[in-house]
Structure formats: C-alpha cells, structure tokens
Amino acid sequence: MAGNRRDGRLLRGERSREAILGQAVSLASVHGLGGLSLGRLAEAAGVSKSGFFAHWRDKEQLQLDAVEWARLQWIEHIVQPALQAPAGVRRVLALHEARLRFYADEVLPGGCFFFVAQVEFDDRPGPVRDRIAKALAGWVGFIEQVVEEAVALGELSADTDPGQLAYEIDALGEAAVTHARLLDRDAAYRRAHRAVLQRLRALATDPALLPEDPS
Amino acid sequence: MAGNRRDGRLLRGERSREAILGQAVSLASVHGLGGLSLGRLAEAAGVSKSGFFAHWRDKEQLQLDAVEWARLQWIEHIVQPALQAPAGVRRVLALHEARLRFYADEVLPGGCFFFVAQVEFDDRPGPVRDRIAKALAGWVGFIEQVVEEAVALGELSADTDPGQLAYEIDALGEAAVTHARLLDRDAAYRRAHRAVLQRLRALATDPALLPEDPS
DNA sequence: CGGTTATACGAACGATCGGTCGGTCTTATA
DNA sequence: TATAAGACCGACCGATCGTTCGTATAACCG
Numbered sequence: 001m002a003g004n005r006r007d008g009r010l011l012r013g014e015r016s017r018e019a020i021l022g023q024a025v026s027l028a029s030v031h032g033l034g035g036l037s038l039g040r041l042a043e044a045a046g047v048s049k050s051g052f053f054a055h056w057r058d059k060e061q062l063q064l065d066a067v068e069w070a071r072l073q074w075i076e077h078i079v080q081p082a083l084q085a086p087a088g089v090r091r092v093l094a095l096h097e098a099r100l101r102f103y104a105d106e107v108l109p110g111g112c113f114f115f116v117a118q119v120e121f122d123d124r125p126g127p128v129r130d131r132i133a134k135a136l137a138g139w140v141g142f143i144e145q146v147v148e149e150a151v152a153l154g155e156l157s158a159d160t161d162p163g164q165l166a167y168e169i170d171a172l173g174e175a176a177v178t179h180a181r182l183l184d185r186d187a188a189y190r191r192a193h194r195a196v197l198q199r200l201r202a203l204a205t206d207p208a209l210l211p212e213d214p215s
Numbered sequence: 216m217a218g219n220r221r222d223g224r225l226l227r228g229e230r231s232r233e234a235i236l237g238q239a240v241s242l243a244s245v246h247g248l249g250g251l252s253l254g255r256l257a258e259a260a261g262v263s264k265s266g267f268f269a270h271w272r273d274k275e276q277l278q279l280d281a282v283e284w285a286r287l288q289w290i291e292h293i294v295q296p297a298l299q300a301p302a303g304v305r306r307v308l309a310l311h312e313a314r315l316r317f318y319a320d321e322v323l324p325g326g327c328f329f330f331v332a333q334v335e336f337d338d339r340p341g342p343v344r345d346r347i348a349k350a351l352a353g354w355v356g357f358i359e360q361v362v363e364e365a366v367a368l369g370e371l372s373a374d375t376d377p378g379q380l381a382y383e384i385d386a387l388g389e390a391a392v393t394h395a396r397l398l399d400r401d402a403a404y405r406r407a408h409r410a411v412l413q414r415l416r417a418l419a420t421d422p423a424l425l426p427e428d429p430s
Numbered sequence: 431c432g433g434t435t436a437t438a439c440g441a442a443c444g445a446t447c448g449g450t451c452g453g454t455c456t457t458a459t460a
Numbered sequence: 461t462a463t464a465a466g467a468c469c470g471a472c473c474g475a476t477c478g479t480t481c482g483t484a485t486a487a488c489c490g
Contacts, residue, residue, distance in 0.1 A: 009457055009466045016467080030338050034250060038448065050450080051468045059448065110338050119334045122396035123245050123325050133397040140398070159430070167406040171390030172383065179382065181337035182348040183355070191382040202417065215374070224436050224487050231437080253478065265480085266438045274478065435488075446477065452470100459464075 017055045020045045021069045024062060029110030032120045033063045060128060067131045070113040077102050079142065088155040089204050092146050096196045099173045100189055111177040140166050157203045169196055232270050235260045236284045239277060244325030247335045248278045275343060282346045285328040292317050294357065303370040304419050307361050311411045314388045315404055326392040355381050372418045387411055
C-alpha cells in the first residue's frame with residue numbers, strides 16, 4: 001500500500017497534482033469553473049488531457065479540489081497577513097486592505113476566483129455549489145468574528161451589528177473587481193477602500209486608531 | 216423594401232426576435248452569455264437552431280442585442296419606478312429599493328443579467344465587453360446623477376462625494392444577489408437595504424425624509 | 431397570376447467538449 | 461528478479477458546440 005512518505009511515485013503525482021490545481025484556479029478565475037476546459041487546462045499545465053484522470057475521477061472532483069485550493073490561497077494571501085495587524089478595528093481594515101491588494105496585484109489573472117465561482121454556481125445546485133456556499137459563509141463569518149472582536153475590545157460602538165457590517169465589507173470589496181476592470185481601475189480601488197474606512201471611522205470609539213480619510 | 220409597418224413578415228419576425236431575446240436574457244442570467252447555448256435557447260424559445268441566423272449574423276450579435284434588451288428591461292423595472300419618487304434623497308433610496316425588489320421578485324431566474332455578464336466579460340476584450348462596460352458606466356452614472364440632484368436640493372450633505380456614494384450603492388446592491396442565493400436570502404436583502412438606508416440617513420440633512428432604521 | 435422578399439426549417443459541417451481505453455514507463459515491494 | 465502499483469500518454473468515443481447550406485413557406489408587389 002506504500003503509505004510511506006518516501007514513495008517517489010506519489011511525490012511526483014502530488015507535485016503535478018498541485019501544479020494542475022494552481023493552473024485550474026488561475027484559469028477558472030478567468031473563464032469560470034464551468035468554462036474551464038480540460039483541454040486548455042492540460043495545455044496550460046503541460047500535461048496530457050487523459051493524465052487528469054489519474055488524479056480526479058471527473059471534472060466535478062477537480063472543481064471541488066479547485067475550490068479548496070482557492071480557499072487555502074485566500075487564507076494565505078488575505079487572512080494570514082491581516083492577522084499581523086493588532087486585533088480590533090485595525091484588523092478589520094487590514095482584512096479589507098489585504099483583499100484589495102490581492103485584487104490589485106492580480107495574483108489571479110481573473111481577479112477573484114470566488115467571485116466568478118459564486119456568480120456561476122449560485123443557481124446551479126450540486127456539491128460544487130455547496131462547497132462554494134460553505135467557503136463564502138466561512139469568509140463572511142470570519143469578517144464577522146473579527147468585527148465582534150473589535151466590539152468586545154471596545155474599539156467599535158456597542159451598537160455595531162457584526163453580521164451587517166460583515167456584509168457591507170464583503171460587498172464593497174467584491175464590487176471592486178468588476179468596477180476596476182470595466183470602468184476606472186484606480187477609482188474603484190480607492191472608493192472600495194474609502195467606503196470601508198469611512199464606515200469604520202464612523203463606528204470607531206477612537207478614530208485615531210485608523211488612518212485619516214483623504215477627502 | 217417594404218418599410219411599411221403593415222408587412223406581416225416583418226411583424227412576425229420582430230415578434231419572434233423579441234421572444235428569443237427575452238429568453239436569451241433569462242437564460243444568460245443563469246448560465247452566462249457564453250454558457251448560453253444556441254441549442255438550449257432554441258428549445259426554450261420554441262424555434263429551430265438555424266432560425267437564429269435569419270435575425271443575427273452570429274452568436275456575438277445576439278449577445279450584443281441581449282445586453283441592450285437587458286438594459287431596457289433594467290430601465291423599465293428599476294429606473295422608471297424610482298423616478299416616481301420625489302427627486303432628492305428619497306429617489307436615491309427608491310432606486311436601491313427597486314433594484315432589490317427586482318432581485319427578490321426573481322424577474323430573471325438567474326437574479327441579475329448584468330451581474331453575470333460583468334463577471335464573465337470583465338476580462339474578455341471585445342465588443343460585448345465594451346457594451347457591458349458602457350451599460351455599467353451608464354447605470355453608475357445615473358446613480359451619481361440622482362445623488363448630485365439630492366445634494367443640489369440640499370437633502371444630502373454638501374460634503375457628499377457622488378461618485379463614491381454611487382459606487383457604494385451599486386456594490387451593496389449587487390452583492391445581495393449571491394448572498395441571497397448562497398447564504399440567507401432574507402438576511403441578504405435586509406442588510407443590503409439597511410446598509411444604504413443607514414448611509415443615506417447619515418448624509419441626509421433631514422433624516423425625517425427617510426424611513427427609520429429598524430435596528 | 432408570377433416574382434421577390436423575409437422568416438424559418440432540417441440536415442449536415444468541423445471543432446471541441448468531457449470521458450474511456452489500452453498501453454508505457456517508472457518506482458516500490460516481495 | 462518478478463510482480464504489483466501509480467503516473468502518464470495517444471487514440472478514440474459520443475455528444476454538443478457554433479455555423480452553413482439548400483429549401484420550404486408565407487406574405488408582399490407588379
């Protein structure tokens with residue numbers, strides 16, 4: 001059974017599996033999880049089309065793993081950096097800023113994997129939809145949790161509705177993708193940032209914790 | 216040339232053309248403009264696949280007309296009703312509310328044609344993308360214009376940045392689609408509504424013009 | 431009536447889709 | 461060294477994609 005970690009066959013497989021997944025997330029951020037063609041993915045990953053089926057039973061399994069892969073990438077690029085900021089209102093802003101930087105840096109050529117995936121699967125029942133919904137719930141729940149922390153620390157008004165604020169932060173960040181790509185790139189990121197900053201300053205008990213609003 | 220309006224052939228053609236376009240916008244709101252297959256569209260519209268090419272040269276022409284059709288539908292369902300509200304801050308809110316009602320009523324099975332189209336074409340250059348970008352610019356510009364009117368009427372603070380507020384209103388409304396479909400439907404619409412209401416009440420010179428915030 | 435025009439159709443095209451199959455090469459195990 | 465297992469490939473499958481073509485039908489015009 002070779003559960004041994006030294007099995008070169010498994011190592012090689014795992015390496016190409018990850019290479020394929022990375023390409024899949026990149027391509028899916030552009031063409032969507034459905035528009036992701038195995039042929040194009042094969043070419044992009046430098047393997048043969050039939051080579052996939054050594055790793056995944058069908059396209060749906062690949063899609064499921066791609067969602068998980070994108071989730072880990074999201075944690076690595078947005079959640080982890082934001083945890084460097086001190087807990088409280090500054091961490092809430094850091095979370096939003098890390099997201100906008102992720103978009104602006106074009107880590108993914110399509111801007112945002114989850115944005116595309118959400119729009120594509122919000123009306124297509126199945127296991128992929130469920131995984132995407134779960135990932136979205138986890139993300140919004142995490143924002144909510146960071147907000148609650150800020151409230152508990154007394155840095156945000158006690159009247160703050162964490163679920164409400166989490167929705168607003170997610171919405172204001174998400175829309176930056178399309179606005180940046182279809183209209184004015186700089187204006188979109190600037191407004192997405194300023195909207196959350198203003199909102200947080202209005203709710204903060206000590207606005208001095210936050211940068212000033214460059215009006 | 217029979218420019219005469221009484222030509223039964225042209226009338227019949229126009230009728231089926233519009234029937235096809237309506238179905239195209241509906242289907243595209245679910246599967247996207249690219250995922251819109253001519254075969255499925257033919258079946259849904261009750262015509263043959265090859266019948267399209269009497270009306271459109273290729274799929275791209277159909278997509279362009281679908282964007283225009285969706286734009287007119289948007290004006291009819293969102294812009295026109297909002298114009299019933301008195302100019303000023305109440306009209307700004309009415310615009311947002313009409314949009315949320317459009318989503319909640321599921322006028323389109325996929326929720327929002329433009330949302331899907333924007334995400335799909337924001338990174339796919341071509342005439343379709345240009346049309347979508349133009350439509351988005353027109354919509355955001357219209358919000359901006361209604362906001363400016365409210366400022367000019369003295370109903371919104373003179374400090375209000377219309378472009379900034381327009382971005383926020385669009386973002387908060389747009390995200391309601393996926394949040395409603397993937398997470399909690401009622402919560403999504405409630406939060407999308409409340410977010411804009413709170414924002415407007417904070418900027419309004421006379422908050423009594425607006426409904427109270429049901430906190 | 432004949433001739434023209436526009437709508438709409440069925441059949442077929444090449445291309446591409448997701449997926450299968452038999453086999454090759456490499457690596458681990460007995 | 462023989463055998464099993466895993467990664468990977470080329471060839472191929474049926475289905476569906478967007479599109480073309482030739483034709484049938486119906487409405488207009490002279």
